[in-house]
Amino acid sequence: MTLGGEWWREAVIYQIYPRSFADADGDGIGDLPGALARIDHLADLGVDAVWFSPFMRSPQHDAGYDVADYRDIDPLFGTLADFDAFLAAAHERGIRIIVDLVPNHSSVEHVWFQEALAAPPGSAERERYLFRDGRGDDGELPPNNWESEFGGSAWERVTEPDGTPGQWYLHLFDSSQPDFNWRNPEVRDEFTSILRFWLDRGVDGFRVDVAHGLIKKEGLADHEKPVNAGPMGSRDELSPYRGQPEVHDIFREWHHVLASYDGDRVLCAEAWLSTADKTALWVRRDEMHQAFNFGYLMAGWDPQSLRDVIAESLRAYPAVGAPATWVLSNHDVIRHTARLMLPPGQDDGIGPRSPYLPEYEPGLRRARAATTIMLALPGSAYLYQGEELGLPEVVDISDDAREDPTFVRTQGERYGRDGCRVPIPWERGAPASGFNTTGESWLPQPEGWGDHARDVEIADPRSTLHLYRRLLRERRERRLGRSVLVWIDDVGDDVLAFHTHDVTVFANFGAQPFPLPTGQVIAASGPVVDGHLPTDTAVWLDTGGVPIGPETGGVPIVRDDVEDLIRKYGSEDVPSD
Ligand code: NOJ
Helix, strand or coil: CCCCCCHHHCCEEEEECHHHHCCCCCCCCCCHHHHHHCHHHHHHHCCCEEEECCCEECCCCCCCCCCCEEEEECCCCCCHHHHHHHHHHHHHCCCEEEEEECCCECCCCCHHHHHHHHCCCCCCCHHHECEECCECCCCCECCCCCECCCCCECEEEEECCCCCEEEEEECCCCCCCCEECCCCHHHHHHHHHHHHHHHHHCCCEEEECCHHHCCCCCCCCCCCCCCCCCCCCCCCCCCCCCCCCCHHHHHHHHHHHHHCCCCCCEEEECCCCCCHHHHHHHHCCCCCCEECCHHHHCCCCCHHHHHHHHHHHHHHHHHCCCCCEEECCCCCCCCHHHHCCCCCCCCCCCCCCCCCCCCHHHHHHHHHHHHHHHCCCCCEEEEECCHHHCCCCCCCCCHHHCCCHHHHHCCCCCCCCHHHCCCCCCCCCCHHHHCCCCCCCCCCCCCCHHHHCHHHHHCCCCCHHHHHHHHHHHHHHCCHHHCCEEECCCCCCCEEEEEECCEEEEEECCCCCEECCCCEEEEECCCCECCEECCCEEEEEECCCCCCCHHHCCCCCCHHHHHHHHHHHCCCCCCCC
């Protein structure tokens, strides 16, 4: 079943990280023909859309987030014809396609940056980026104290065409990723044209990289708190390059571009901001359609924090007419099979020297429970390739095999993101576990990787893959993405419980088994033992169409509440009584 109008309000969107998904040409880096050959896996899984991390032309200094040509596919991944073929095959299967747009910065190999390097200070070519004179007697110091998200200064000095040391350019990420000057109308026009290029090809939307960073505060003054920490930097309030008010204008312009196309095309913001209320300002009716809910991702394995962030999200996003979104893993964070076991603060990659390394089985247990909670929530959910296989974070990657610029720029102090990017295992015992036929792999696959392969999991009804398939099917059939959520109180501090439509969800975070009410089990992250929900387990129970009421511990939903609920939660599809 393909979702209809405003599909993105309830869609489950699967992230393909193309380098690591499937590799048809055997060079050790995944590609579009490889992804096409595996497309039926996505249809079988039951996702509504695919978001592709970048596959545009790029020297790959940040795994494709350094784009040299926004209108072409990098030969590593294939050709525009390969992309068109994937898109057509996905659409035939009712799967929509979202591409990654990287507007904050280009690659140093982008023709505009090359022109800027060849042109003098003050030229129109340099005005497309953020070039400034340095401080100090000879301009030998960076123009301000901003730090790169990947470590070190956010400025790099250039050598002028006459061979003398010259100006500096800003790069919030790697020095191979110069930031555009979004106050320059030429940059804005160029990106509108890039949007049209992909919309004309038929894409259903864009995930917008570093949407929080496009505009920098006028003057580029020193930052009071320059130090970055955490997977995508600090989310501090004072940042002169996060969530500046002028970004909204850009998103409004883009919104209108998308609205001028048929179908429901969507913009999703990657915006690391401090609260849901702030992030919600980016998804007002005439701006983006969705924003990633990083507050949810960062909430950890704690019932109170989760309840708070779910409640806050279901208030803040619908209040501006947008759906809440949910995400537990992506290509920038430690896979949730490991992250949910970590003490707070240890979230910037793990490796052999990390002080605490989680065990896999207890981590998997939590991850399965976390997903069981997430996929019941109203709104739209994002999945990251491999989480449906319960993949572990790969810890044991040798220093010389690591590729994340974070690792290099911090001299190994921050392991960064390679551990969640290891190529996917498809078949146990095959070369590179079925990632390709040559056995090559751009990041080494660890021992035992094939035990998580798709063919192993499809044969085992208790596997994580089967859990995901079941949750996705039930979520879709019951339209849980369009539902309302009603909390169940009085279940103790260790249990999270809520109703959504005809499903009642319980999740037990405590050591003691929790006695469940009677009800048919629709899906469970682990076995329910004698009517009791064990620790770190979540379950969906069918309440059999019974109206939600005080007898089940919930707030009764009566007709008079409906209008109010719609206003509150933005749903048109509330449970009937
Ligand atoms: C966010 C992307 O998700 C990340 O992978 C990338 O390194 C930075 N933005 C810079 O583009």
